[in-house]
Amino acid sequence: MNLIEVERKRALDDVTQLKARLAAADYRPAGSSVEVDTYYSRPDVDFLATVECLRVRRRDGFAEVTYKPASTSATHSATDVIAKPETNVLLAGPEQAGAASMLLDVLGMVRLCRVEKARETFRHPERDEVTVVVDHVVGVGAFAETEVMATDAAAAASLLGQVEQQLGLDSCPVVRLPYRDLVLHHDTAQAGA
Template sequence: MIEVERKRQISSTDEPVIRSRLTEANYHATSTMVEVDTYYSRPDVDFLQTVECLRVRQSDGFAEITYKPASTATTHSAADIIAKQETNLILRDAADAETAHQFLTNLGMVFLARVEKVRTTYRNPTSPDITVTVDAVTDVGMFIETEINATDPDTATVLLEATEQQLKVTGLPVISLPYRDLVLQLN
């Protein structure tokens, strides 16, 4: 499966309007949780330059390690739609996150950043491949992200754009940088 996604920045005044539009479009909040993502890079490759992702995510008794490959012209469109195959290793429980951090450190991985956010996930029961999230990223801001999981990135891109039009968010600024990079810009 390919994850096709785009995120847009929203203001505090946009947020209630967007949540209302989600409800009107039959999207239901399925979860709200705090996610803490710790990002790493290889010592010989700068993942900030290659726009690769290696992270440990922790949230509400859950933990996983995720890897997303480097961005290329194929994976990152001119319209800032990102289509990458994501590899996730689900950990047994949240306590395993500490072991994962130690494992990556022992392999020589370099700590990059820690991102904390409150994420509300919305799903439409008639469109199970579409996920919309509203993220409040600590010290960075608020965002809406539309994500499609599909085997065909072109079809997913069309669906993503139609979903954004349905939710009337196409006029909001597109954010091409990962949250990791936005947090690092603060320092």
């Protein structure tokens, strides 16, 4: 059975406080990186409307192309838990990201935006399926994403809620939009100012 990523994103006012709660709950730093994502849509389908994702990601000696299907009531719950399968194609190296972007361009895909974020990853030694990340998205702000990889979306959503409560994230505002959309809204507001 395929693994499904079950996640929820929340806005952070105090990153330092969350990091202290992560340490107190025995979550340990598992790495940091800068990710640069270029997002695309099809010319005949508005991925902003369907909440689909097609991106080329570059990160520290790594590059991949990712596709996430359209959101539906089955993949995006009333509590803003997102459970979608992902298709990831690992590229031979970071230099291949440019070639992947060029391929999408010549196929007629529409380039939407570029999202740059600094990501800190935390993991618990007894919960391999759980990841908590702190993202600083350029121009947009700081966020926490709690992610659970599982085959059972309902059980994963329950565990996600438990982890958020344990870390005090349940009091932080849920962010329903993907980073792509937040950056596009920010860029539009900046252009209109």
